Amino acid sequence: MIGSFYGSRIGIDMGTANTLVHIDGQGVAVKEPSLVTVRAGTGEIEAAGRAAEAGAGRTPRKLRTVRPIRHGMISDLTLCEGMLNRFLRRTDTLGIFRRFRVAIAVPGELTEVERLAIVESVRNVGASEVLLVDQVLAAARGAGLPIDEPRGRMVVNIGAGITDIAVISMANTVQTRTIAVAGDDMDTAVAAYVRGKYQVLVGERTAERIKIQVGSALPVAEPLTVIVKGRCLVNGIPREVALCEREIREALSVPVQHIIMGIREVLEQAPPELSADLVETGILLTGGSALLRNLDRRITAEFGLPASVAQDPLSSVIAGLAHQLKRLRSRDWRRFGHPS
Numbered sequence: 001m002i003g004s005f006y007g008s009r010i011g012i013d014m015g016t017a018n019t020l021v022h023i024d025g026q027g028v029a030v031k032e033p034s035l036v037t038v039r040a041g042t043g044e045i046e047a048a049g050r051a052a053e054a055g056a057g058r059t060p061r062k063l064r065t066v067r068p069i070r071h072g073m074i075s076d077l078t079l080c081e082g083m084l085n086r087f088l089r090r091t092d093t094l095g096i097f098r099r100f101r102v103a104i105a106v107p108g109e110l111t112e113v114e115r116l117a118i119v120e121s122v123r124n125v126g127a128s129e130v131l132l133v134d135q136v137l138a139a140a141r142g143a144g145l146p147i148d149e150p151r152g153r154m155v156v157n158i159g160a161g162i163t164d165i166a167v168i169s170m171a172n173t174v175q176t177r178t179i180a181v182a183g184d185d186m187d188t189a190v191a192a193y194v195r196g197k198y199q200v201l202v203g204e205r206t207a208e209r210i211k212i213q214v215g216s217a218l219p220v221a222e223p224l225t226v227i228v229k230g231r232c233l234v235n236g237i238p239r240e241v242a243l244c245e246r247e248i249r250e251a252l253s254v255p256v257q258h259i260i261m262g263i264r265e266v267l268e269q270a271p272p273e274l275s276a277d278l279v280e281t282g283i284l285l286t287g288g289s290a291l292l293r294n295l296d297r298r299i300t301a302e303f304g305l306p307a308s309v310a311q312d313p314l315s316s317v318i319a320g321l322a323h324q325l326k327r328l329r330s331r332d333w334r335r336f337g338h339p340s
């Protein structure tokens, strides 16, 4: 096989909520929650991904469910490597005689220390070369935008931990901003609202379910309600509450407003020629939180620019990495990679 000396080429989108792995020539081989279950005494990883998710919030005392990535950044290097290792083992990539190169998506604004942490964790699982790819560019490419053109376009990737906002032109970001507000903050806001108004505690996953089922960034025509169970703070007993769309829209208003403010800042700072292009090219929303009901319409209403959601926003980044892996030549890896 041509190129086999360098082994497989792998794309990784290691997000706060979900990790996706694409193997060139094979397709998406891993699509799992970024979660591990850890044994409390030894720190040993018992399960990763979906297997860890099944027990989240329900683990016995000797086990803990941990998210090794917070706000788009590695918060626990050892657990992150352990998780990646388990995911890659399932793909038959790892092995003493196996070589592989990794292109990994990263947020637009990163410190050198954060970049190094990502490179180190990927090298520690066995990659011979690592290429860091700006995730908004990957998302734009994956969503099918012709980003090589000399035309201004705006992409907003709203994940679980971060929102990456960029104006791009000629396959580069021209103006960017990364804010640490995204889907997780929406869940926290929903849980805080239910606690404040009904004195009922709901877990993270229930809060996420409420957001997905009845959350909206603008009023909806049809009445939406959801019934959830939580623990009553007053008497400690499980209780049911019914929540409607208007309440959850109110709960979500603060994180949604933060995202709008971030977009406004980037729009204000973009070079005038490129901003003029946006009237036609508009704003593309990617990342799982782009699926929040009516978020595209809300952004259009705020800025008077056409906004749309990518066809499969949870997979835009990995699709872009897959596309890029095919185009990379050996010298690109040497130029951008971090060889030891």
Ligand SMILES: Nc1ncnc2c1ncn2[C@@H]1O[C@H](COP(=O)(O)OP(=O)(O)OP(=O)(O)O)[C@@H](O)[C@H]1O
Binding pocket: 014, 015, 016, 017, 018, 019, 071, 072, 073, 158, 159, 160, 161, 162, 163, 182, 183, 184, 208, 211, 212, 286, 287, 288, 289, 290, 291, 292, 293, 313, 314
């Ligand atoms: N229908 C939906 N409505 C609202 N939010 C949704 C919907 N579906 C998924 N989400 C949210 O999308 C987020 C996950 O998206 P994604 O997988 O793009 O994030 P990530 O890449 O793991 O995180 P990040 O890029 O911030 O590190 C979660 O917060 C989830 O609740």
Ligand SMILES: [Mg+2]
Binding pocket: 013, 014, 015, 016, 159, 160, 287, 317
């Ligand atoms: Mg992401």
